[in-house]
Amino acid sequence: MAPTTQQPDAPGAGAAPARGKGRPRSAAADLAILDATRAALAELGWGGLTMGDVAVRAGVAKTTLYRRWPSKNELVVDAIAILFDQLECADLGSLQADIEAVVAQFADLLSRPETQAALLALFAEGTRDRQLQQRIRERIVEPQKVLVQLGRANAQARGEMGPDEDPATACEEIDIIFDTIAGTVEHRLLVSGEPITPEWIRRFTTLLLNAFPGLN
Amino acid sequence: MAPTTQQPDAPGAGAAPARGKGRPRSAAADLAILDATRAALAELGWGGLTMGDVAVRAGVAKTTLYRRWPSKNELVVDAIAILFDQLECADLGSLQADIEAVVAQFADLLSRPETQAALLALFAEGTRDRQLQQRIRERIVEPQKVLVQLGRANAQARGEMGPDEDPATACEEIDIIFDTIAGTVEHRLLVSGEPITPEWIRRFTTLLLNAFPGLN
Amino acid sequence: MAPTTQQPDAPGAGAAPARGKGRPRSAAADLAILDATRAALAELGWGGLTMGDVAVRAGVAKTTLYRRWPSKNELVVDAIAILFDQLECADLGSLQADIEAVVAQFADLLSRPETQAALLALFAEGTRDRQLQQRIRERIVEPQKVLVQLGRANAQARGEMGPDEDPATACEEIDIIFDTIAGTVEHRLLVSGEPITPEWIRRFTTLLLNAFPGLN
Amino acid sequence: MAPTTQQPDAPGAGAAPARGKGRPRSAAADLAILDATRAALAELGWGGLTMGDVAVRAGVAKTTLYRRWPSKNELVVDAIAILFDQLECADLGSLQADIEAVVAQFADLLSRPETQAALLALFAEGTRDRQLQQRIRERIVEPQKVLVQLGRANAQARGEMGPDEDPATACEEIDIIFDTIAGTVEHRLLVSGEPITPEWIRRFTTLLLNAFPGLN
DNA sequence: AGGTAACCGAGACGGTACGTCCGGTCTTGGG
DNA sequence: CCCAAGACCGGACGTACCGTCTCGGTTACCT
Numbered sequence: 001m002a003p004t005t006q007q008p009d010a011p012g013a014g015a016a017p018a019r020g021k022g023r024p025r026s027a028a029a030d031l032a033i034l035d036a037t038r039a040a041l042a043e044l045g046w047g048g049l050t051m052g053d054v055a056v057r058a059g060v061a062k063t064t065l066y067r068r069w070p071s072k073n074e075l076v077v078d079a080i081a082i083l084f085d086q087l088e089c090a091d092l093g094s095l096q097a098d099i100e101a102v103v104a105q106f107a108d109l110l111s112r113p114e115t116q117a118a119l120l121a122l123f124a125e126g127t128r129d130r131q132l133q134q135r136i137r138e139r140i141v142e143p144q145k146v147l148v149q150l151g152r153a154n155a156q157a158r159g160e161m162g163p164d165e166d167p168a169t170a171c172e173e174i175d176i177i178f179d180t181i182a183g184t185v186e187h188r189l190l191v192s193g194e195p196i197t198p199e200w201i202r203r204f205t206t207l208l209l210n211a212f213p214g215l216n
Numbered sequence: 217m218a219p220t221t222q223q224p225d226a227p228g229a230g231a232a233p234a235r236g237k238g239r240p241r242s243a244a245a246d247l248a249i250l251d252a253t254r255a256a257l258a259e260l261g262w263g264g265l266t267m268g269d270v271a272v273r274a275g276v277a278k279t280t281l282y283r284r285w286p287s288k289n290e291l292v293v294d295a296i297a298i299l300f301d302q303l304e305c306a307d308l309g310s311l312q313a314d315i316e317a318v319v320a321q322f323a324d325l326l327s328r329p330e331t332q333a334a335l336l337a338l339f340a341e342g343t344r345d346r347q348l349q350q351r352i353r354e355r356i357v358e359p360q361k362v363l364v365q366l367g368r369a370n371a372q373a374r375g376e377m378g379p380d381e382d383p384a385t386a387c388e389e390i391d392i393i394f395d396t397i398a399g400t401v402e403h404r405l406l407v408s409g410e411p412i413t414p415e416w417i418r419r420f421t422t423l424l425l426n427a428f429p430g431l432n
Numbered sequence: 433m434a435p436t437t438q439q440p441d442a443p444g445a446g447a448a449p450a451r452g453k454g455r456p457r458s459a460a461a462d463l464a465i466l467d468a469t470r471a472a473l474a475e476l477g478w479g480g481l482t483m484g485d486v487a488v489r490a491g492v493a494k495t496t497l498y499r500r501w502p503s504k505n506e507l508v509v510d511a512i513a514i515l516f517d518q519l520e521c522a523d524l525g526s527l528q529a530d531i532e533a534v535v536a537q538f539a540d541l542l543s544r545p546e547t548q549a550a551l552l553a554l555f556a557e558g559t560r561d562r563q564l565q566q567r568i569r570e571r572i573v574e575p576q577k578v579l580v581q582l583g584r585a586n587a588q589a590r591g592e593m594g595p596d597e598d599p600a601t602a603c604e605e606i607d608i609i610f611d612t613i614a615g616t617v618e619h620r621l622l623v624s625g626e627p628i629t630p631e632w633i634r635r636f637t638t639l640l641l642n643a644f645p646g647l648n
Numbered sequence: 649m650a651p652t653t654q655q656p657d658a659p660g661a662g663a664a665p666a667r668g669k670g671r672p673r674s675a676a677a678d679l680a681i682l683d684a685t686r687a688a689l690a691e692l693g694w695g696g697l698t699m700g701d702v703a704v705r706a707g708v709a710k711t712t713l714y715r716r717w718p719s720k721n722e723l724v725v726d727a728i729a730i731l732f733d734q735l736e737c738a739d740l741g742s743l744q745a746d747i748e749a750v751v752a753q754f755a756d757l758l759s760r761p762e763t764q765a766a767l768l769a770l771f772a773e774g775t776r777d778r779q780l781q782q783r784i785r786e787r788i789v790e791p792q793k794v795l796v797q798l799g800r801a802n803a804q805a806r807g808e809m810g811p812d813e814d815p816a817t818a819c820e821e822i823d824i825i826f827d828t829i830a831g832t833v834e835h836r837l838l839v840s841g842e843p844i845t846p847e848w849i850r851r852f853t854t855l856l857l858n859a860f861p862g863l864n
Numbered sequence: 865a866g867g868t869a870a871c872c873g874a875g876a877c878g879g880t881a882c883g884t885c886c887g888g889t890c891t892t893g894g895g
Numbered sequence: 896c897c898c899a900a901g902a903c904c905g906g907a908c909g910t911a912c913c914g915t916c917t918c919g920g921t922t923a924c925c926t
Contacts, residue, residue, distance in 0.1 A: 021923085062914085123406055183396075184396045207396075240902075266881065279883095280904080455898075477773075495890090549772070556768035558839070560693040568839075612831075623831075639824070670875030698906090708878080709877065
């Protein structure tokens with residue numbers, strides 16, 4: 001048996017780069033591959049996405065792909081996760097404005113063809129593959145949830161909300177808010193297939209604030 | 217130009233029973249195929265679903281399958297749609313109870329392995345294939361939305377809500393309520409991967425009723 | 433269940449038409465089918481020949497084909513055999529002339545695209561299917577061999593040959609002559625792919641007559 | 649002869665220097681495939697020969713097969729051609745003996761089930777596909793014709809025949825002799841279905857020598 | 865400077881599923 | 896009993912990708 005079962009691993013994930021002996025991996029290849037993945041995703045959709053095609057687009061051998069990502073799913077998670085890392089929660093002075101900004105950002109992200117093609121497909125795969133679901137949560141879902149936590153903290157700092165009384169209850173509340181925002185936006189955009197306009201965002205945000213009586 | 221391109225067409229969908237020429241299609245085969253599809257879906261998931269395997273399970277030739285459904289997507293839509301046709305909206309005497317019942321039904325449906333495996337994958341394909349999206353909406357989404365409309369009508373009959381003032385506004389309101397319920401439940405169950413308990417349903421329903429100030 | 437396993441049978445083969453109860457078979461269909469078979473053979477070759485296509489060309493249902501011929505092979509044998517039934521052995525006054533005429537006729541037959549496409553393919557199938565080989569011999573090979581026998585009889589009548597001494601020896605001699613003529617013409621035309629000209633026929637006939645010293 | 653690494657791919661600019669890039673094709677696979685082809689041919693006949701079956705017998709993927717041979721026809725030509733490459737023309741001291749030896753060799757070859765199954769079927773396909781016919785001639789027919797030329801040269805060396813007077817005439821004579829030998833043996837064995845015994849060979853050879861008066 | 869270990873491209877490899885086609889059978893309604 | 900139409904089962908087709916495996920060659924570190 002091979003003594004070193006060389007696990008393929010995504011580049012940015014590990015902490016120590018394990019400065020080895022041989023030729024180091026091309027850093028440019030990572031970017032090229034992820035870009036190519038998003039491009040192929042936008043152009044062909046999840047079903048049309050092919051490892052061979054990504055390799056060709058990236059000017060890279062298929063071997064290089066598999067050396068870094070164990071399968072299509074993981075590759076796409078990383079390719080899409082980059083987009084979700086760009087989400088930000090600006091403090092605009094009021095909870096209403098902050099929520100609207102977050103929803104707008106999220107809606108923008110879900111309007112990109114590569115995101116549309118990939119997101120639901122990844123979620124679907126995740127229902128079967130627990131490890132993938134974990135990875136999706138870490139790289140894609142968590143960054144969104146952080147926005148909710150940040151917004152909540154900002155609101156508390158501004159005095160719009162009282163401080164958390166019970167951490168467990170607070171965590172549950174964050175979960176339900178998050179599922180509601182993310183789920184509703186995704187459903188309207190990707191399932192119902194209708195656009196998300198500023199008017200819709202305002203309406204939805206108002207409903208959301210109404211739902212929590214503690215907030216005026 | 218021929219208006220009916222329908223070479224492969226699902227049974228029951230078309231209005232005209234077509235020409236009475238030739239040997240008629242086996243009605244039993246339809247049921248066997250759809251059952252086999254759901255079974256394979258529950259067992260192997262979307263990615264593991266194979267037309268050949270479905271055919272074998274149904275005791276049917278692959279050609280028979282393709283004669284009726286042009287592709288995996290359409291087949292799965294029909295196989296899953298049957299489940300959504302079973303949704304009902306009982307009048308339990310209060311809006312809160314009615315909503316809770318609907319959410320519970322929907323959560324039950326999404327807890328079935330075949331639904332989990334298929335639903336998000338179908339939605340994902342739908343973002344690329346407009347015709348498929350239309351079909352999904354007709355066969356899967358619409359039956360759910362009808363429940364919201366029914367619940368609303370029941371509430372109005374009971375006097376919990378005032379009558380619709382503007383039909384367009386009412387329609388928009390139904391849309392937003394529907395996207396919120398469906399999206400939130402789906403997101404919690406399939407993306408966040410957390411269970412939907414009666415407590416959660418009660419909390420969520422309460423928030424929902426809070427959100428609409430017209431309802432006490 | 434049906435007590436009589438109704439064997440499909442070629443139309444012209446049986447003696448008694450078995451004047452039955454129901455609707456009699458369409459006589460026109462037989463001709464149309466055989467014509468269509470030859471046409472398809474000439475156009476598409478053996479490999480491209482399809483029962484469904486023949487049925488369409490003949491304006492007939494596939495069922496009708498199978499009611500009369502048990503399979504593609506038998507159908508083609510009959511379709512081609514018709515052509516071989518047209519071979520004749522005219523008495524032209526000399527053995528040389530008679531042989532040349534027969535060879536020319538045979539070469540003409542083998543130059544037709546439908547014959548080319550079918551003959552070798554049938555022979556090939558015949559090497560595996562003893563029953564088919566028998567049928568081929570009866571319907572296709574025998575009519576050719578009869579010409580050799582006739583030519584021999586004519587030559588004897590004209591005094592160019594002495595009478596048969598031993599029937600067994602005569603039969604062997606006919607066999608070897610026949611295999612030589614048929615085999616050589618087929619090989620030149622279908623394998624070597626070169627044309628058969630009057631010059632070639634004269635040369636070949638001369639060699640043939642040389643080969644048998646009893647003939648001056 | 650090696651299968652010439654004939655890519656079924658588009659030839660592109662032509663005369664590509666065949667870059668030594670990538671993993672080289674397995675040489676063992678070629679032999680295994682050709683052996684498997686002959687075995688399947690002998691067992692199942694031309695009609696029963698299946699690319700998938702050959703692949704399984706050879707322990708090879710179907711893709712490997714198609715990567716090397718564009719179709720069943722070409723594969724079988726190569727598989728059978730190997731057998732014809734083994735034909736030899738020994739100088740046994742007299743033309744009669746040499747011819748008898750050649751005929752016997754040829755009859756032996758045609759008695760092998762794989763040859764029987766393949767040869768006529770290939771010839772039949774060759775009548776439709778000019779490229780295939782060319783390939784058959786190069787790989788199968790030509791090796792046989794060489795024997796005739798060699799035998800003739802040997803006879804001239806021994807003084808049994810005078811030297812060629814006109815090259816064109818000589819060539820024509822070789823052609824007619826060859827078509828006669830090959831065609832007659834094939835027809836007796838494969839069409840008439842009768843065995844080729846030493847007695848038959850002696851008779852046939854005698855007739856052949858009679859036919860050419862220049863030979864005593 | 866030379867090893868050597870890990871990288872890289874290219875592409876062949878064993879598999880699996882695809883969607884199509886055809887052979888031969890059967891089941892309709894109608895003649 | 897025949898016919899046309901067409902659905903049915905089974906099975907081979909040739910293609911497309913998957914993920915793995917050799918190849919020859921290329922860096923970069925470590926003696």
